[in-house]
Amino acid sequence: MSHDYDICVVGSGAGAGPIIYTLAHAGYKVLVLEKGPWYTEQDYFKDELKTSLRGGYTPDLREEQHVVEIENDDGSWRNFPTYQSSWNFWNGNVVGGSSNFMSGFFHRLKPNDFKLLSSYGPIKGANIVDWPISYDDMEPYYDKVEKVVGVSGKVIKHPFQEPRSSADFPFPPTAEHPIAQHIDKACERLGFHSMPMPRAILSQPALNRKPCVYSGFCGSYGCATGAKGGSRAALIDSAMTTGNCELRPESMVTHIHSDNTGKVSAIEYVDKQGKKHAVDAKLYVVAAQAIETSRLLLNSTGPKHPDGLANNTGQVGKNLIFAGGGAGSGRMSYDKFSEQQVNDLKQFGTFVNRSIQDWYEIKDQSLFKTEATQKGGTIDFVHLHPNPVARANRQTRGNGGLLWGKPLKDKLHEHFTGGRYIKVEAFCDWAPTDNSHVSLDNKVKDKYGLPVAKIKVDVHVQNLKVGWYLANKSGDVLREMGADNVISFASGVPPTNLVAGGCRFGKDAKTSVLNPDCQAHDVENLYITDGSFMPTGGSVPHTWTIYANSFRVADKIVARFGGEKQA
Amino acid sequence: MDRRTFILRSSGTFAAVSTPLTASAVVKAAIPDSELQQISEHHSPVNNFKESDWVTIATVQNHLFPSEIDAPGSIEINALTYLHDYLSNPITDHNDIEFILSGTRLLQTFSKQKSEANGALLSDMSIEQRELILREFEQEPEGRRWLVNILNYLLEALLTDPVYGGNPNGIGWQWLEHRAGEPHPPANKRYWLL
Numbered sequence: 093m094s095h096d097y098d099i100c101v102v103g104s105g106a107g108a109g110p111i112i113y114t115l116a117h118a119g120y121k122v123l124v125l126e127k128g129p130w131y132t133e134q135d136y137f138k139d140e141l142k143t144s145l146r147g148g149y150t151p152d153l154r155e156e157q158h159v160v161e162i163e164n165d166d167g168s169w170r171n172f173p174t175y176q177s178s179w180n181f182w183n184g185n186v187v188g189g190s191s192n193f194m195s196g197f198f199h200r201l202k203p204n205d206f207k208l209l210s211s212y213g214p215i216k217g218a219n220i221v222d223w224p225i226s227y228d229d230m231e232p233y234y235d236k237v238e239k240v241v242g243v244s245g246k247v248i249k250h251p252f253q254e255p256r257s258s259a260d261f262p263f264p265p266t267a268e269h270p271i272a273q274h275i276d277k278a279c280e281r282l283g284f285h286s287m288p289m290p291r292a293i294l295s296q297p298a299l300n301r302k303p304c305v306y307s308g309f310c311g312s313y314g315c316a317t318g319a320k321g322g323s324r325a326a327l328i329d330s331a332m333t334t335g336n337c338e339l340r341p342e343s344m345v346t347h348i349h350s351d352n353t354g355k356v357s358a359i360e361y362v363d364k365q366g367k368k369h370a371v372d373a374k375l376y377v378v379a380a381q382a383i384e385t386s387r388l389l390l391n392s393t394g395p396k397h398p399d400g401l402a403n404n405t406g407q408v409g410k411n412l413i414f415a416g417g418g419a420g421s422g423r424m425s426y427d428k429f430s431e432q433q434v435n436d437l438k439q440f441g442t443f444v445n446r447s448i449q450d451w452y453e454i455k456d457q458s459l460f461k462t463e464a465t466q467k468g469g470t471i472d473f474v475h476l477h478p479n480p481v482a483r484a485n486r487q488t489r490g491n492g493g494l495l496w497g498k499p500l501k502d503k504l505h506e507h508f509t510g511g512r513y514i515k516v517e518a519f520c521d522w523a524p525t526d527n528s529h530v531s532l533d534n535k536v537k538d539k540y541g542l543p544v545a546k547i548k549v550d551v552h553v554q555n556l557k558v559g560w561y562l563a564n565k566s567g568d569v570l571r572e573m574g575a576d577n578v579i580s581f582a583s584g585v586p587p588t589n590l591v592a593g594g595c596r597f598g599k600d601a602k603t604s605v606l607n608p609d610c611q612a613h614d615v616e617n618l619y620i621t622d623g624s625f626m627p628t629g630g631s632v633p634h635t636w637t638i639y640a641n642s643f644r645v646a647d648k649i650v651a652r653f654g655g656e657k658q659a
Numbered sequence: 660m661d662r663r664t665f666i667l668r669s670s671g672t673f674a675a676v677s678t679p680l681t682a683s684a685v686v687k688a689a690i691p692d693s694e695l696q697q698i699s700e701h702h703s704p705v706n707n708f709k710e711s712d713w714v715t716i717a718t719v720q721n722h723l724f725p726s727e728i729d730a731p732g733s734i735e736i737n738a739l740t741y742l743h744d745y746l747s748n749p750i751t752d753h754n755d756i757e758f759i760l761s762g763t764r765l766l767q768t769f770s771k772q773k774s775e776a777n778g779a780l781l782s783d784m785s786i787e788q789r790e791l792i793l794r795e796f797e798q799e800p801e802g803r804r805w806l807v808n809i810l811n812y813l814l815e816a817l818l819t820d821p822v823y824g825g826n827p828n829g830i831g832w833q834w835l836e837h838r839a840g841e842p843h844p845p846a847n848k849r850y851w852l853l
Binding site for chain 2: 129131135137138139140141142145146148154305307308309313316440441478480481484485488493494496497498500501504505508509
């Protein structure tokens, strides 16, 4: 039977890019269907209105939204559509997906993250499992991401340094802000191990891309030089040069059709003009971001999939996870430092690039009431996000009401000119539970007439305990640095830009959606390669692991096709 | 300063005008004709705003963010023009436009009821009287939400890229020693055009 393409990929973000890159370079005909527009470096500006205040890279919530279900204090649940709230689960509907807008804090998972259950034991009320593959299976692909996507950094000895096949990163660290020296000295005095944070940002020209120019606006912003290792800049641009890849932007996939054998038979999508199309391929890959992937599968019923594609054991959408953790901040007030130090602190554009992983495992009976080792996490130090309107708006909240007039102006001036703010982001596992999942909301539909995703969010107390532990440690570092106004806290609010799970991979079809190769257990020609596959998330941002896993699955698919095609 | 001068200064235009001003004249003073054409073609609900509504908004903006000798205020950052342009943009959510208008009308009624000289306009009051009225208005849920929004648009006018009509020549960035990132958005790639 002839097919339009060898492989059809839904989505173009971090989970899709390695598939597109690998298959196109291996000589296979690839079609990419991306919901959003095709922007390049020439379309990305340091524009807070577009990037952060007007949702310029995400759908209009009036037309496409989600429904969130969260727990009340009394244990009951309430739900609301996101258009009527401040929540937004879209992260970047453009070619390259949300990887365009990441900060590129790149950490690998540790070997024990692949065997969380057997390493640390069960957690009551959480569905902790071991992964069906090991760190050794993934390591070559972490290494590949360093070289192909481009990761800059420096390997140093520290208590939780994971095994590596390459001695060091292929690119030197990006330029560092002098505040990093304050962190290093504080950590040294406290007996902690600060380490350079690896970044998916090129520090020098390489891979046919320009290096970082240190604009000072990185996270949340598209990169105007191509230095950031987003899926489009790092992988899809290269795939396009092979002549084997066709990309159709502004193409919203609405249904995956399956036949009487249960296999995918065609993909239906709607173009910008609202016209419906259908395409077929030998194999299909869905990588539309965790929530939308589950939603698409649940909406794609067929003769052998009455409850949604690949959902014959009811697992699609289950065990949704986020990145757990906490946050903190402090201010290096200029009046406490020398003129030279103030000039250094005022430097703009370079990165903080410091992390601590001393508490990736925690032994602390006072908090956890057990001798057992707990899985901990990572602390990353970053600049306060420079978006000025967001910063200014936070100054309008006074103790007795809104601040305005001269008091507001004085506070604004002091906030912007009186010191340098340093921020902490702490990452820990988000324990998957029965109450964190994606389903369809049959009352709220999007502009295509499809039920939107209902996202039920459950916060396990373990997330908060570990989050508080890490937040307190980070507060110690900030104070030791000489910062004032130090605050640090754990957060139960799910970060809407760090989502995974929903289509777990595993060996047992009754408890997982995908097999260890990320192929659907009950749909022979369907793979899922975004963060959906992750049964647990590790204590770091997910992106590097999503990239690595997608390269791993790409190799499986190429092997299934019979290897690279000869030119 | 008389009302006409005040309106003109609020729109960022300092030239004297000798004829009575309507709201559209205020807009005309600050916005190029070509953009006015675009607004009328799209029949924006912003056309429901009356001159008195713009006067109320400009009065509140100046109260919340007053001009100082060494710091820009609502007039210097083109706050009224900025808000007008945002509300006139065809892609702006009509709910946002109607919210600003209904809050403005609510404040007008509220201030007339609360003023000592019954029926006085907010713009005719002393700074102290205006502060009292606005603080009372803040206690109303609807009033607080409206003030939060007006403050937000003031800060947008202060700190977003000058291509959007506020922050002329980066006056807000300079005042707060904020370094903007590059590249800046060009006019043909403002957020609604991409």
